[in-house]
Amino acid sequence: MSPRMPYQCMVQCGNLLIAARGSSIDLFEDSSLLSTWKCPSIQAVGKIQHHIPEVTTTLATQNSQSSSVEITIDSSSPLAKKRKLSSSDQAESKPFLGKGKEKQNNRSNAVLSGLEAPAVIALAITTDCHHVIAVTGEDKSIRVFELAQEDGVFNLKQLSRRAMPKRPCALAVTDDGSTIISADKFGDVYALSLIVLETSAVLNLETSTPEPAAKAFMPAANELTIHSQRNLKALENQRRQTNKPAEKSEPSFEHRLLLGHVSMLTDIALVELPGRSYIITADRDEHIRISRGIPHTHVIEGYCLGHSEFVSRICISADRPRLLVSGGGDDELFVWEWESGTLISKTDLKKHVSSVMERFDIGEQSDKGIESLKIAVSGIYFTQQALHDRLQDIFVITCEGVPALFTFALREENHLEYIQTLKISGNALAVIVDTTSRRGQTHPSNQLIVSIDTFHKPGSTTEEREEAGTILNPLHSYKFKEGKLVQNESFQPAIAAPEDGEASTSVASGRLTNLLYSLENLRKREGEGQEE
Amino acid sequence: MVGPANKRQKREQYKSERGEDATRNQELPKKKFYRQRAHANPFSDHNLTYPISPAHMDWSSYYPAFVTTPEENQAHPQSDTDVALGRVRQLKKDVEVADIGCGFGGLLVAMAPVLPDTLLLGMEIRTQVTEYVQERIKALRAQNPDTGVYQNIGCLRANAMKFLPNFFKKHQLSKIFFCFPDPHFKARKHKARIVSTTLNSEYAYVLRPGGIVYTITDVEDLHNWMVSHFDAHPSFERVSEDEQEADECVKIMRVETEEGKKVERNKGQKFVALFRRLEDPPW
Ligand SMILES: C[S@@+](CC[C@H](N)C(=O)[O-])C[C@H]1O[C@@H](n2cnc3c(N)ncnc32)[C@H](O)[C@@H]1O
Numbered sequence: 001m002s003p004r005m006p007y008q009c010m011v012q013c014g015n016l017l018i019a020a021r022g023s024s025i026d027l028f029e030d031s032s033l034l035s036t037w038k039c040p041s042i043q044a045v046g047k048i049q050h051h052i053p054e055v056t057t058t059l060a061t062q063n064s065q066s067s068s069v070e071i072t073i074d075s076s077s078p079l080a081k082k083r084k085l086s087s088s089d090q091a092e093s094k095p096f097l098g099k100g101k102e103k104q105n106n107r108s109n110a111v112l113s114g115l116e117a118p119a120v121i122a123l124a125i126t127t128d129c130h131h132v133i134a135v136t137g138e139d140k141s142i143r144v145f146e147l148a149q150e151d152g153v154f155n156l157k158q159l160s161r162r163a164m165p166k167r168p169c170a171l172a173v174t175d176d177g178s179t180i181i182s183a184d185k186f187g188d189v190y191a192l193s194l195i196v197l198e199t200s201a202v203l204n205l206e207t208s209t210p211e212p213a214a215k216a217f218m219p220a221a222n223e224l225t226i227h228s229q230r231n232l233k234a235l236e237n238q239r240r241q242t243n244k245p246a247e248k249s250e251p252s253f254e255h256r257l258l259l260g261h262v263s264m265l266t267d268i269a270l271v272e273l274p275g276r277s278y279i280i281t282a283d284r285d286e287h288i289r290i291s292r293g294i295p296h297t298h299v300i301e302g303y304c305l306g307h308s309e310f311v312s313r314i315c316i317s318a319d320r321p322r323l324l325v326s327g328g329g330d331d332e333l334f335v336w337e338w339e340s341g342t343l344i345s346k347t348d349l350k351k352h353v354s355s356v357m358e359r360f361d362i363g364e365q366s367d368k369g370i371e372s373l374k375i376a377v378s379g380i381y382f383t384q385q386a387l388h389d390r391l392q393d394i395f396v397i398t399c400e401g402v403p404a405l406f407t408f409a410l411r412e413e414n415h416l417e418y419i420q421t422l423k424i425s426g427n428a429l430a431v432i433v434d435t436t437s438r439r440g441q442t443h444p445s446n447q448l449i450v451s452i453d454t455f456h457k458p459g460s461t462t463e464e465r466e467e468a469g470t471i472l473n474p475l476h477s478y479k480f481k482e483g484k485l486v487q488n489e490s491f492q493p494a495i496a497a498p499e500d501g502e503a504s505t506s507v508a509s510g511r512l513t514n515l516l517y518s519l520e521n522l523r524k525r526e527g528e529g530q531e532e
Numbered sequence: 533m534v535g536p537a538n539k540r541q542k543r544e545q546y547k548s549e550r551g552e553d554a555t556r557n558q559e560l561p562k563k564k565f566y567r568q569r570a571h572a573n574p575f576s577d578h579n580l581t582y583p584i585s586p587a588h589m590d591w592s593s594y595y596p597a598f599v600t601t602p603e604e605n606q607a608h609p610q611s612d613t614d615v616a617l618g619r620v621r622q623l624k625k626d627v628e629v630a631d632i633g634c635g636f637g638g639l640l641v642a643m644a645p646v647l648p649d650t651l652l653l654g655m656e657i658r659t660q661v662t663e664y665v666q667e668r669i670k671a672l673r674a675q676n677p678d679t680g681v682y683q684n685i686g687c688l689r690a691n692a693m694k695f696l697p698n699f700f701k702k703h704q705l706s707k708i709f710f711c712f713p714d715p716h717f718k719a720r721k722h723k724a725r726i727v728s729t730t731l732n733s734e735y736a737y738v739l740r741p742g743g744i745v746y747t748i749t750d751v752e753d754l755h756n757w758m759v760s761h762f763d764a765h766p767s768f769e770r771v772s773e774d775e776q777e778a779d780e781c782v783k784i785m786r787v788e789t790e791e792g793k794k795v796e797r798n799k800g801q802k803f804v805a806l807f808r809r810l811e812d813p814p815w
Contacts (some may be wrong), residue, residue, distance in 0.1 A: 076712070187730075188730065231547075257732055258730060260731070261694075262574065262575065262693045262731065263694060275815060286584070287697070291689065293732075296766075298732075298765060298766055298767060299732045299733070299813070300736070301813050302702060303585075305584055305585035305698065306584060307584075322634070525577075
């Protein structure tokens with residue numbers, strides 16, 4: 001039996017847990033699995049495919065009602081089986097290659113050719129818990145689901161799929177739940193309305209960019225307007241290309257460009273201070289940018305500059321919203337007074353990660369010793385817990401490929417104090433910190449749910465586990481006791497048994513590594529992009 | 533092919549001879565030894581060096597004549613970053629004018645005597661071209677040891693589309709020049725254009741309210757593009773034609789840039805547009 005797919009991202013609302021594995025999203029209530037939504041493969045989305053007629057209804061972005069057909073309640077439903085069947089049929093034939101010269105690796109080829117469904121790479125939920133938003137990576141889509149109750153059972157009903165110009169990397173939803181903010185791989189941040197309005201298909205194209213929607217491909221200049229040699233050459237080249245198909249047109253739904261970096265965005269946070277709202281964005285080029293919130297997102301208020309490697313996560317202290325904790329490829333966690341861009345303190349994280357990783361044979365890195373260990377912060381989560389008889393602001397940290405949780409307290413003098421390293425049985429992938437009050441309850445629970453990598457060996461991002469035959473539980477729960485995390489043994493999520501070959505059919509192992517561990521790739525390498 | 537290897541050898545020989553022979557320090561560098569493929573990809577990493585933040589930038593080697601004396605240092609307490617970096621050398625003033633994609637430096641050299649008390653910086657992504665401008669400034673300074681002219685210009689290698697806020701604080705600049713920027717005709721490459729809705733926000737950040745953006749190009753379509761993008765940006769307004777033509781920098785920009793001269797020789801058109809940085813809206 002193959003190991004089951006681990007959960008790469010999760011969101012939660014009260015006692016509902018929404019967790020994505022590969023291209024599926026599981027919905028749990030307390031610890032029982034209610035339903036599963038499966039993302040159709042791209043071919044099934046685009047074209048009619050006779051094997052799976054049920055899934056072929058076009059996911060018109062304009063029509064919010066007709067596109068809720070992709071749900072399969074249980075993973076062994078005939079629908080799922082049929083999809084597999086068609087997948088293996090396809091495997092025989094030559095995979096169709098991505099069009100154009102855009103280089104495609106095997107994994108996106110498999111996805112683009114419909115062999116595999118696109119994977120869920122980000123999740124968000126509205127504060128009222130009525131809607132869940134997911135990003136599927138290979139088709140660059142933002143999908144909005146209604147968290148609907150049918151016969152007393154919650155399930156995810158897809159309302160819309162919107163294909164974005166570039167792949168979204170991070171999501172946020174405004175407090176009023178009306179607007180999705182999406183930060184993408186090319187550095188742009190867009191606002192989309194949560195609900196796709198019927199009229200927007202007609203009224204669309206309301207982008208704030210003055211560029212006209214891509215028209216017929218026309219050279220943008222003529223000889224009269226061009227005088228330098230290099231410009232002339234460029235024009236000639238362009239003419240030669242005139243017969244090629246036109247550039248991809250702008251999406252046909254309403255999306256507003258709010259701001260942009262010339263860099264890959266990694267995280268986004270929306271912050272409200274009295275009378276002022278902000279958007280904070282983090283990028284691969286070590287920047288944390290502070291912009292005004294909607295409608296003045298063109299005003300950059302400042303930057304938090306101090307990282308010397310990529311920034312991958314930013315987290316606002318809900319208790320002291322003027323403070324921001326950031327982490328990425330550097331050895332330390334940074335605390336900022338972000339309105340003024342002042343770096344308040346740096347706290348060593350690497351030494352705590354090193355003492356966990358020492359126990360593992362960390363592949364190539366091991367010969368160079370633990371000193372050469374590189375860390376990539378994959379999660380920073382805020383919670384408040386009682387410690388020494390008072391409520392403390394606590395940050396829970398995870399790092400890519402590291403089987404542990406690290407906790408730090410944000411002290412009064414605004415520096416982070418190390419509390420604990422909690423070793424766990426697999427690499428930490430995603431964490432849910434229960435800060436929202438449960439329905440009908442006022443005080444936050446002190447529970448933490450952690451998704452671990454059940455596929456790779458603890459401490460490795462590439463090597464598969466050897467424990468064949470055992471089904472590891474991908475979700476674990478911990479509780480704070482006196483400010484320290486302890487395992488919550490009573491949490492035993494009822495998880496469907498993996499189907500045969502699940503991991504290999506739904507996501508090939510190379511693709512899984514890419515899906516779960518993409519941050520370290522953001523590190524700049526010496527000599528890369530060197531000019532001749 | 534013997535070409536490239538031979539060329540590189542000659543280049544290196546030329547540069548090392550120039551460097552070693554002190555009697556040649558007034559000799560202007562020869563462009564042919566600093567040529568480089570025209571287009572550099574603004575999205576790749578390029579092994580660039582840049583300060584972590586403006587406070588981390590050591591400008592002293594770029595503007596040695598503007599470095600403060602120890603007494604002046606006493607008067608101005610050091611910033612925390614200076615202390616942390618163990619640095620004492622500061623400049624008497626901040627850079628105020630940036631020439632983005634300065635190429636071979638024609639604008640800087642022509643502007644140096646016109647704005648003698650202002651520090652001007654050329655930013656150029658191509659290594660060889662940057663080196664040429666640096667050598668050119670060195671030679672010009674050596675030729676004018678007594679007048680102090682050309683002490684106020686400097687050039688460094690930078691990708692201005694990514695790292696402007698690493699070099700300049702909020703509202704530090706009073707003028708930004710975009711002279712004959714690369715046109716990137718293809719629609720697919722428009723994101724590579726140095727003027728865009730989102731980049732204009734960064735220019736607004738480093739530019740003080742009232743500061744001016746200068747643009748000039750021989751490509752009408754690019755001119756229209758720049759005008760529409762600055763016009764559409766709430767932080768900028770177009771400067772009137774009268775005011776534009778009265779600005780001495782506009783004349784210099786038309787005739788002293790290397791590209792401007794080329795267009796002149798070919799009897800081509802030049803399109804100029806200036807934009808004023810507005811105050812940010814109240815909260
Ligand atoms: C056509 S040349 C114009 C040179 C000069 N301004 C003139 O008018 O003679 C454009 C210059 O911009 C530089 N450049 C392009 N992108 C840049 C970037 N992102 N940062 C800095 N320089 C850039 C190019 O290397 C090139 O030298």
